[in-house]
Amino acid sequence: MSLLEIRDVSVRFTPKKKPLVLALDDVSLTVPDNTFSVIVGPSGCGKSTLLRLVAGLQPATSGTMRLDGQPIEGPSAERGMVFQSYTLFPWLSVRENVMFGPSLKGMSKAEAGAIADELIEAVGLTTFAGSYPKELSGGMRQRVALARALANNPQILLMDEPFGALDSQTRQLMQELLLTIWQTHRKTVLFITHDIDEAIFLGDIVHVMTARPGRINKSLDVNIPRPRGIESLTSEPFMMLKRQVLSLMHEESVQASRLG
Amino acid sequence: MANRSIFAPKEDIPRGLYILLGLSSVAIIFGLWCVLTYGGLTPPDFLAPPHLVAEAAIKRIANGNLLDNTEASLTVILLGFLFASILSVPLGILMGSFKAVEAVIEPITGFMRYIPVSALIPLLILWIGIGVEQKVMVIFLGTFFQQLILISDVSARVSKDLIDCSYTLGANRRQVVTRVLLPACMPGVMDNLRVTMGWAWTYLVVAELVAANSGLGYMILNAMRGLFTDVILLGVFTIGILGLITDQIFKFLRRRLLPWSAEF
Numbered sequence: 255m256s257l258l259e260i261r262d263v264s265v266r267f268t269p270k271k272k273p274l275v276l277a278l279d280d281v282s283l284t285v286p287d288n289t290f291s292v293i294v295g296p297s298g299c300g301k302s303t304l305l306r307l308v309a310g311l312q313p314a315t316s317g318t319m320r321l322d323g324q325p326i327e328g329p330s331a332e333r334g335m336v337f338q339s340y341t342l343f344p345w346l347s348v349r350e351n352v353m354f355g356p357s358l359k360g361m362s363k364a365e366a367g368a369i370a371d372e373l374i375e376a377v378g379l380t381t382f383a384g385s386y387p388k389e390l391s392g393g394m395r396q397r398v399a400l401a402r403a404l405a406n407n408p409q410i411l412l413m414d415e416p417f418g419a420l421d422s423q424t425r426q427l428m429q430e431l432l433l434t435i436w437q438t439h440r441k442t443v444l445f446i447t448h449d450i451d452e453a454i455f456l457g458d459i460v461h462v463m464t465a466r467p468g469r470i471n472k473s474l475d476v477n478i479p480r481p482r483g484i485e486s487l488t489s490e491p492f493m494m495l496k497r498q499v500l501s502l503m504h505e506e507s508v509q510a511s512r513l514g
Numbered sequence: 515m516a517n518r519s520i521f522a523p524k525e526d527i528p529r530g531l532y533i534l535l536g537l538s539s540v541a542i543i544f545g546l547w548c549v550l551t552y553g554g555l556t557p558p559d560f561l562a563p564p565h566l567v568a569e570a571a572i573k574r575i576a577n578g579n580l581l582d583n584t585e586a587s588l589t590v591i592l593l594g595f596l597f598a599s600i601l602s603v604p605l606g607i608l609m610g611s612f613k614a615v616e617a618v619i620e621p622i623t624g625f626m627r628y629i630p631v632s633a634l635i636p637l638l639i640l641w642i643g644i645g646v647e648q649k650v651m652v653i654f655l656g657t658f659f660q661q662l663i664l665i666s667d668v669s670a671r672v673s674k675d676l677i678d679c680s681y682t683l684g685a686n687r688r689q690v691v692t693r694v695l696l697p698a699c700m701p702g703v704m705d706n707l708r709v710t711m712g713w714a715w716t717y718l719v720v721a722e723l724v725a726a727n728s729g730l731g732y733m734i735l736n737a738m739r740g741l742f743t744d745v746i747l748l749g750v751f752t753i754g755i756l757g758l759i760t761d762q763i764f765k766f767l768r769r770r771l772l773p774w775s776a777e778f
Contacts, residue, residue: 306678309681309682310681310682311682328681329678329681329682330684331683334683335679335682336680337678344774344776345698345775354683355684358684358689374738403682474640
């Protein structure tokens with residue numbers, strides 16, 4: 255069974271005094287239950303737009319999207335999202351940030367606090383539970399953002415290049431942490447990135463997108479055993495996949511730069 | 515170590531040196547004042563020497579005159595500023611985040627912000643007379659439209675991702691406004707209230723220009739007629755010191771009420 259179904263979704267818009275832009279062109283995609291799906295593509299290919307559509311933050315020009323059979327009509331706590339930019343509420347402590355979603359649902363302080371404490375421990379920030387976001391590093395902030403999204407126990411977790419602003423060492427640690435948490439919570443994840451290593455390291459399936467108009471070019475299964483660690487990054491299957499994605503992406507980037 | 519020089523841009527300097535430099539600039543002005551007056555370069559009815567200002571201060575503190583005038587001015591300023599803030603903060607936040615509100619208010623503020631308050635005083639006298647209401651209204655008009663524009667800017671600059679993120683956490687529109695937009699605006703609101711409080715002080719003399727019988731602005735204008743430069747300076751210093759105090763109060767409140775926000 256597939257949890258998220260995206261069928262023939264297109265997004266068109268007309269910037270002022272410019273020709274019509276086809277940001278997404280007839281994209282179809284299914285995200286099966288409990289899998290880690292990654293969409294990788296060059297910048298400007300519309301992958302973030304696609305994720306915003308699924309989050310319900312932006313309407314599609316045409317096409318249908320369903321989550322668990324229900325059409326997506328707007329944002330919902332069932333589709334939690336982690337953004338690339340730092341989106342913690344600066345006036346709330348780490349713990350209060352994670353409690354934000356559950357308390358909106360009307361959960362008691364004690365219940366919401368218990369959920370928060372557990373997730374804060376899972377992301378290794380128990381000692382920072384009372385700190386304000388301004389006291390945290392970029393990596394820590396994104397860990398809290400992840401815990402906050404998970405606190406709602408969403409049906410699907412949407413991640414829009416969440417580690418894009420981090421340095422490469424922190425990014426690798428964050429990827430490992432994400433996989434550990436994913437292994438225990440077993441969420442359906444749709445993850446967007448332009449980093450091929452990240453895509454293959456994390457994903458069960460990697461969808462490669464084309465540049466404008468954005469389309470899914472190819473979907474590749476990642477048959478690298480879990481749990482994965484840094485040794486996976488240099489394994490034979492990893493390298494083979496990377497070569498494949500790299501050549502697909504390279505064609506795309508060349509085309510994209512020609513289009514300007 | 516090249517950047518340990520006080521001439522290196524954006525480098526910290528020792529705290530002691532900072533204070534010393536601050537004191538020396540005050541000392542230079544004071545010294546210049548002494549040279550001009552005691553050196554006989556300027557007559558007392560042009561610029562009163564420090565000891566005459568001090569004497570005027572002692573005399574007017576002793577007979578209660580300075581306190582009475584200060585109280586009158588504070589009442590006008592605080593009332594005008596309070597009314598302006600009560601209206602401008604919610605309206606400005608809405609204006610910056612709701613295009614419909616912006617569309618309604620923008621033409622009015624865009625026009626009003628360029629009108630000097632003093633140009634409206636004749637109308638104000640005609641409409642509401644020459645009582646304390648008129649003076650409060652001058653402060654109100656002087657600060658309200660400026661506050662509105664500054665605060666709407668604060669609200670407009672709240673990150674869209676922060677709002678979007680709240681939606682994906684399950685917030686509805688009302689909750690996004692009350693639980694995210696409002697708190698996100700608070701540091702900017704506090705900073706701009708502090709800045710416009712300073713402007714409110716600058717409108718004080720304008721407010722007390724016409725038909726006033728008390729207040730620091732009145733005291734200054736009245737002293738001008740007799741060339742009592744000592745009293746004029748006393749009024750100016752009092753306004754400066756009160757302005758400095760309100761500024762410190764705002765700084766203190768911001769640190770106390772918004773400990774989570776980055777230092778400014």
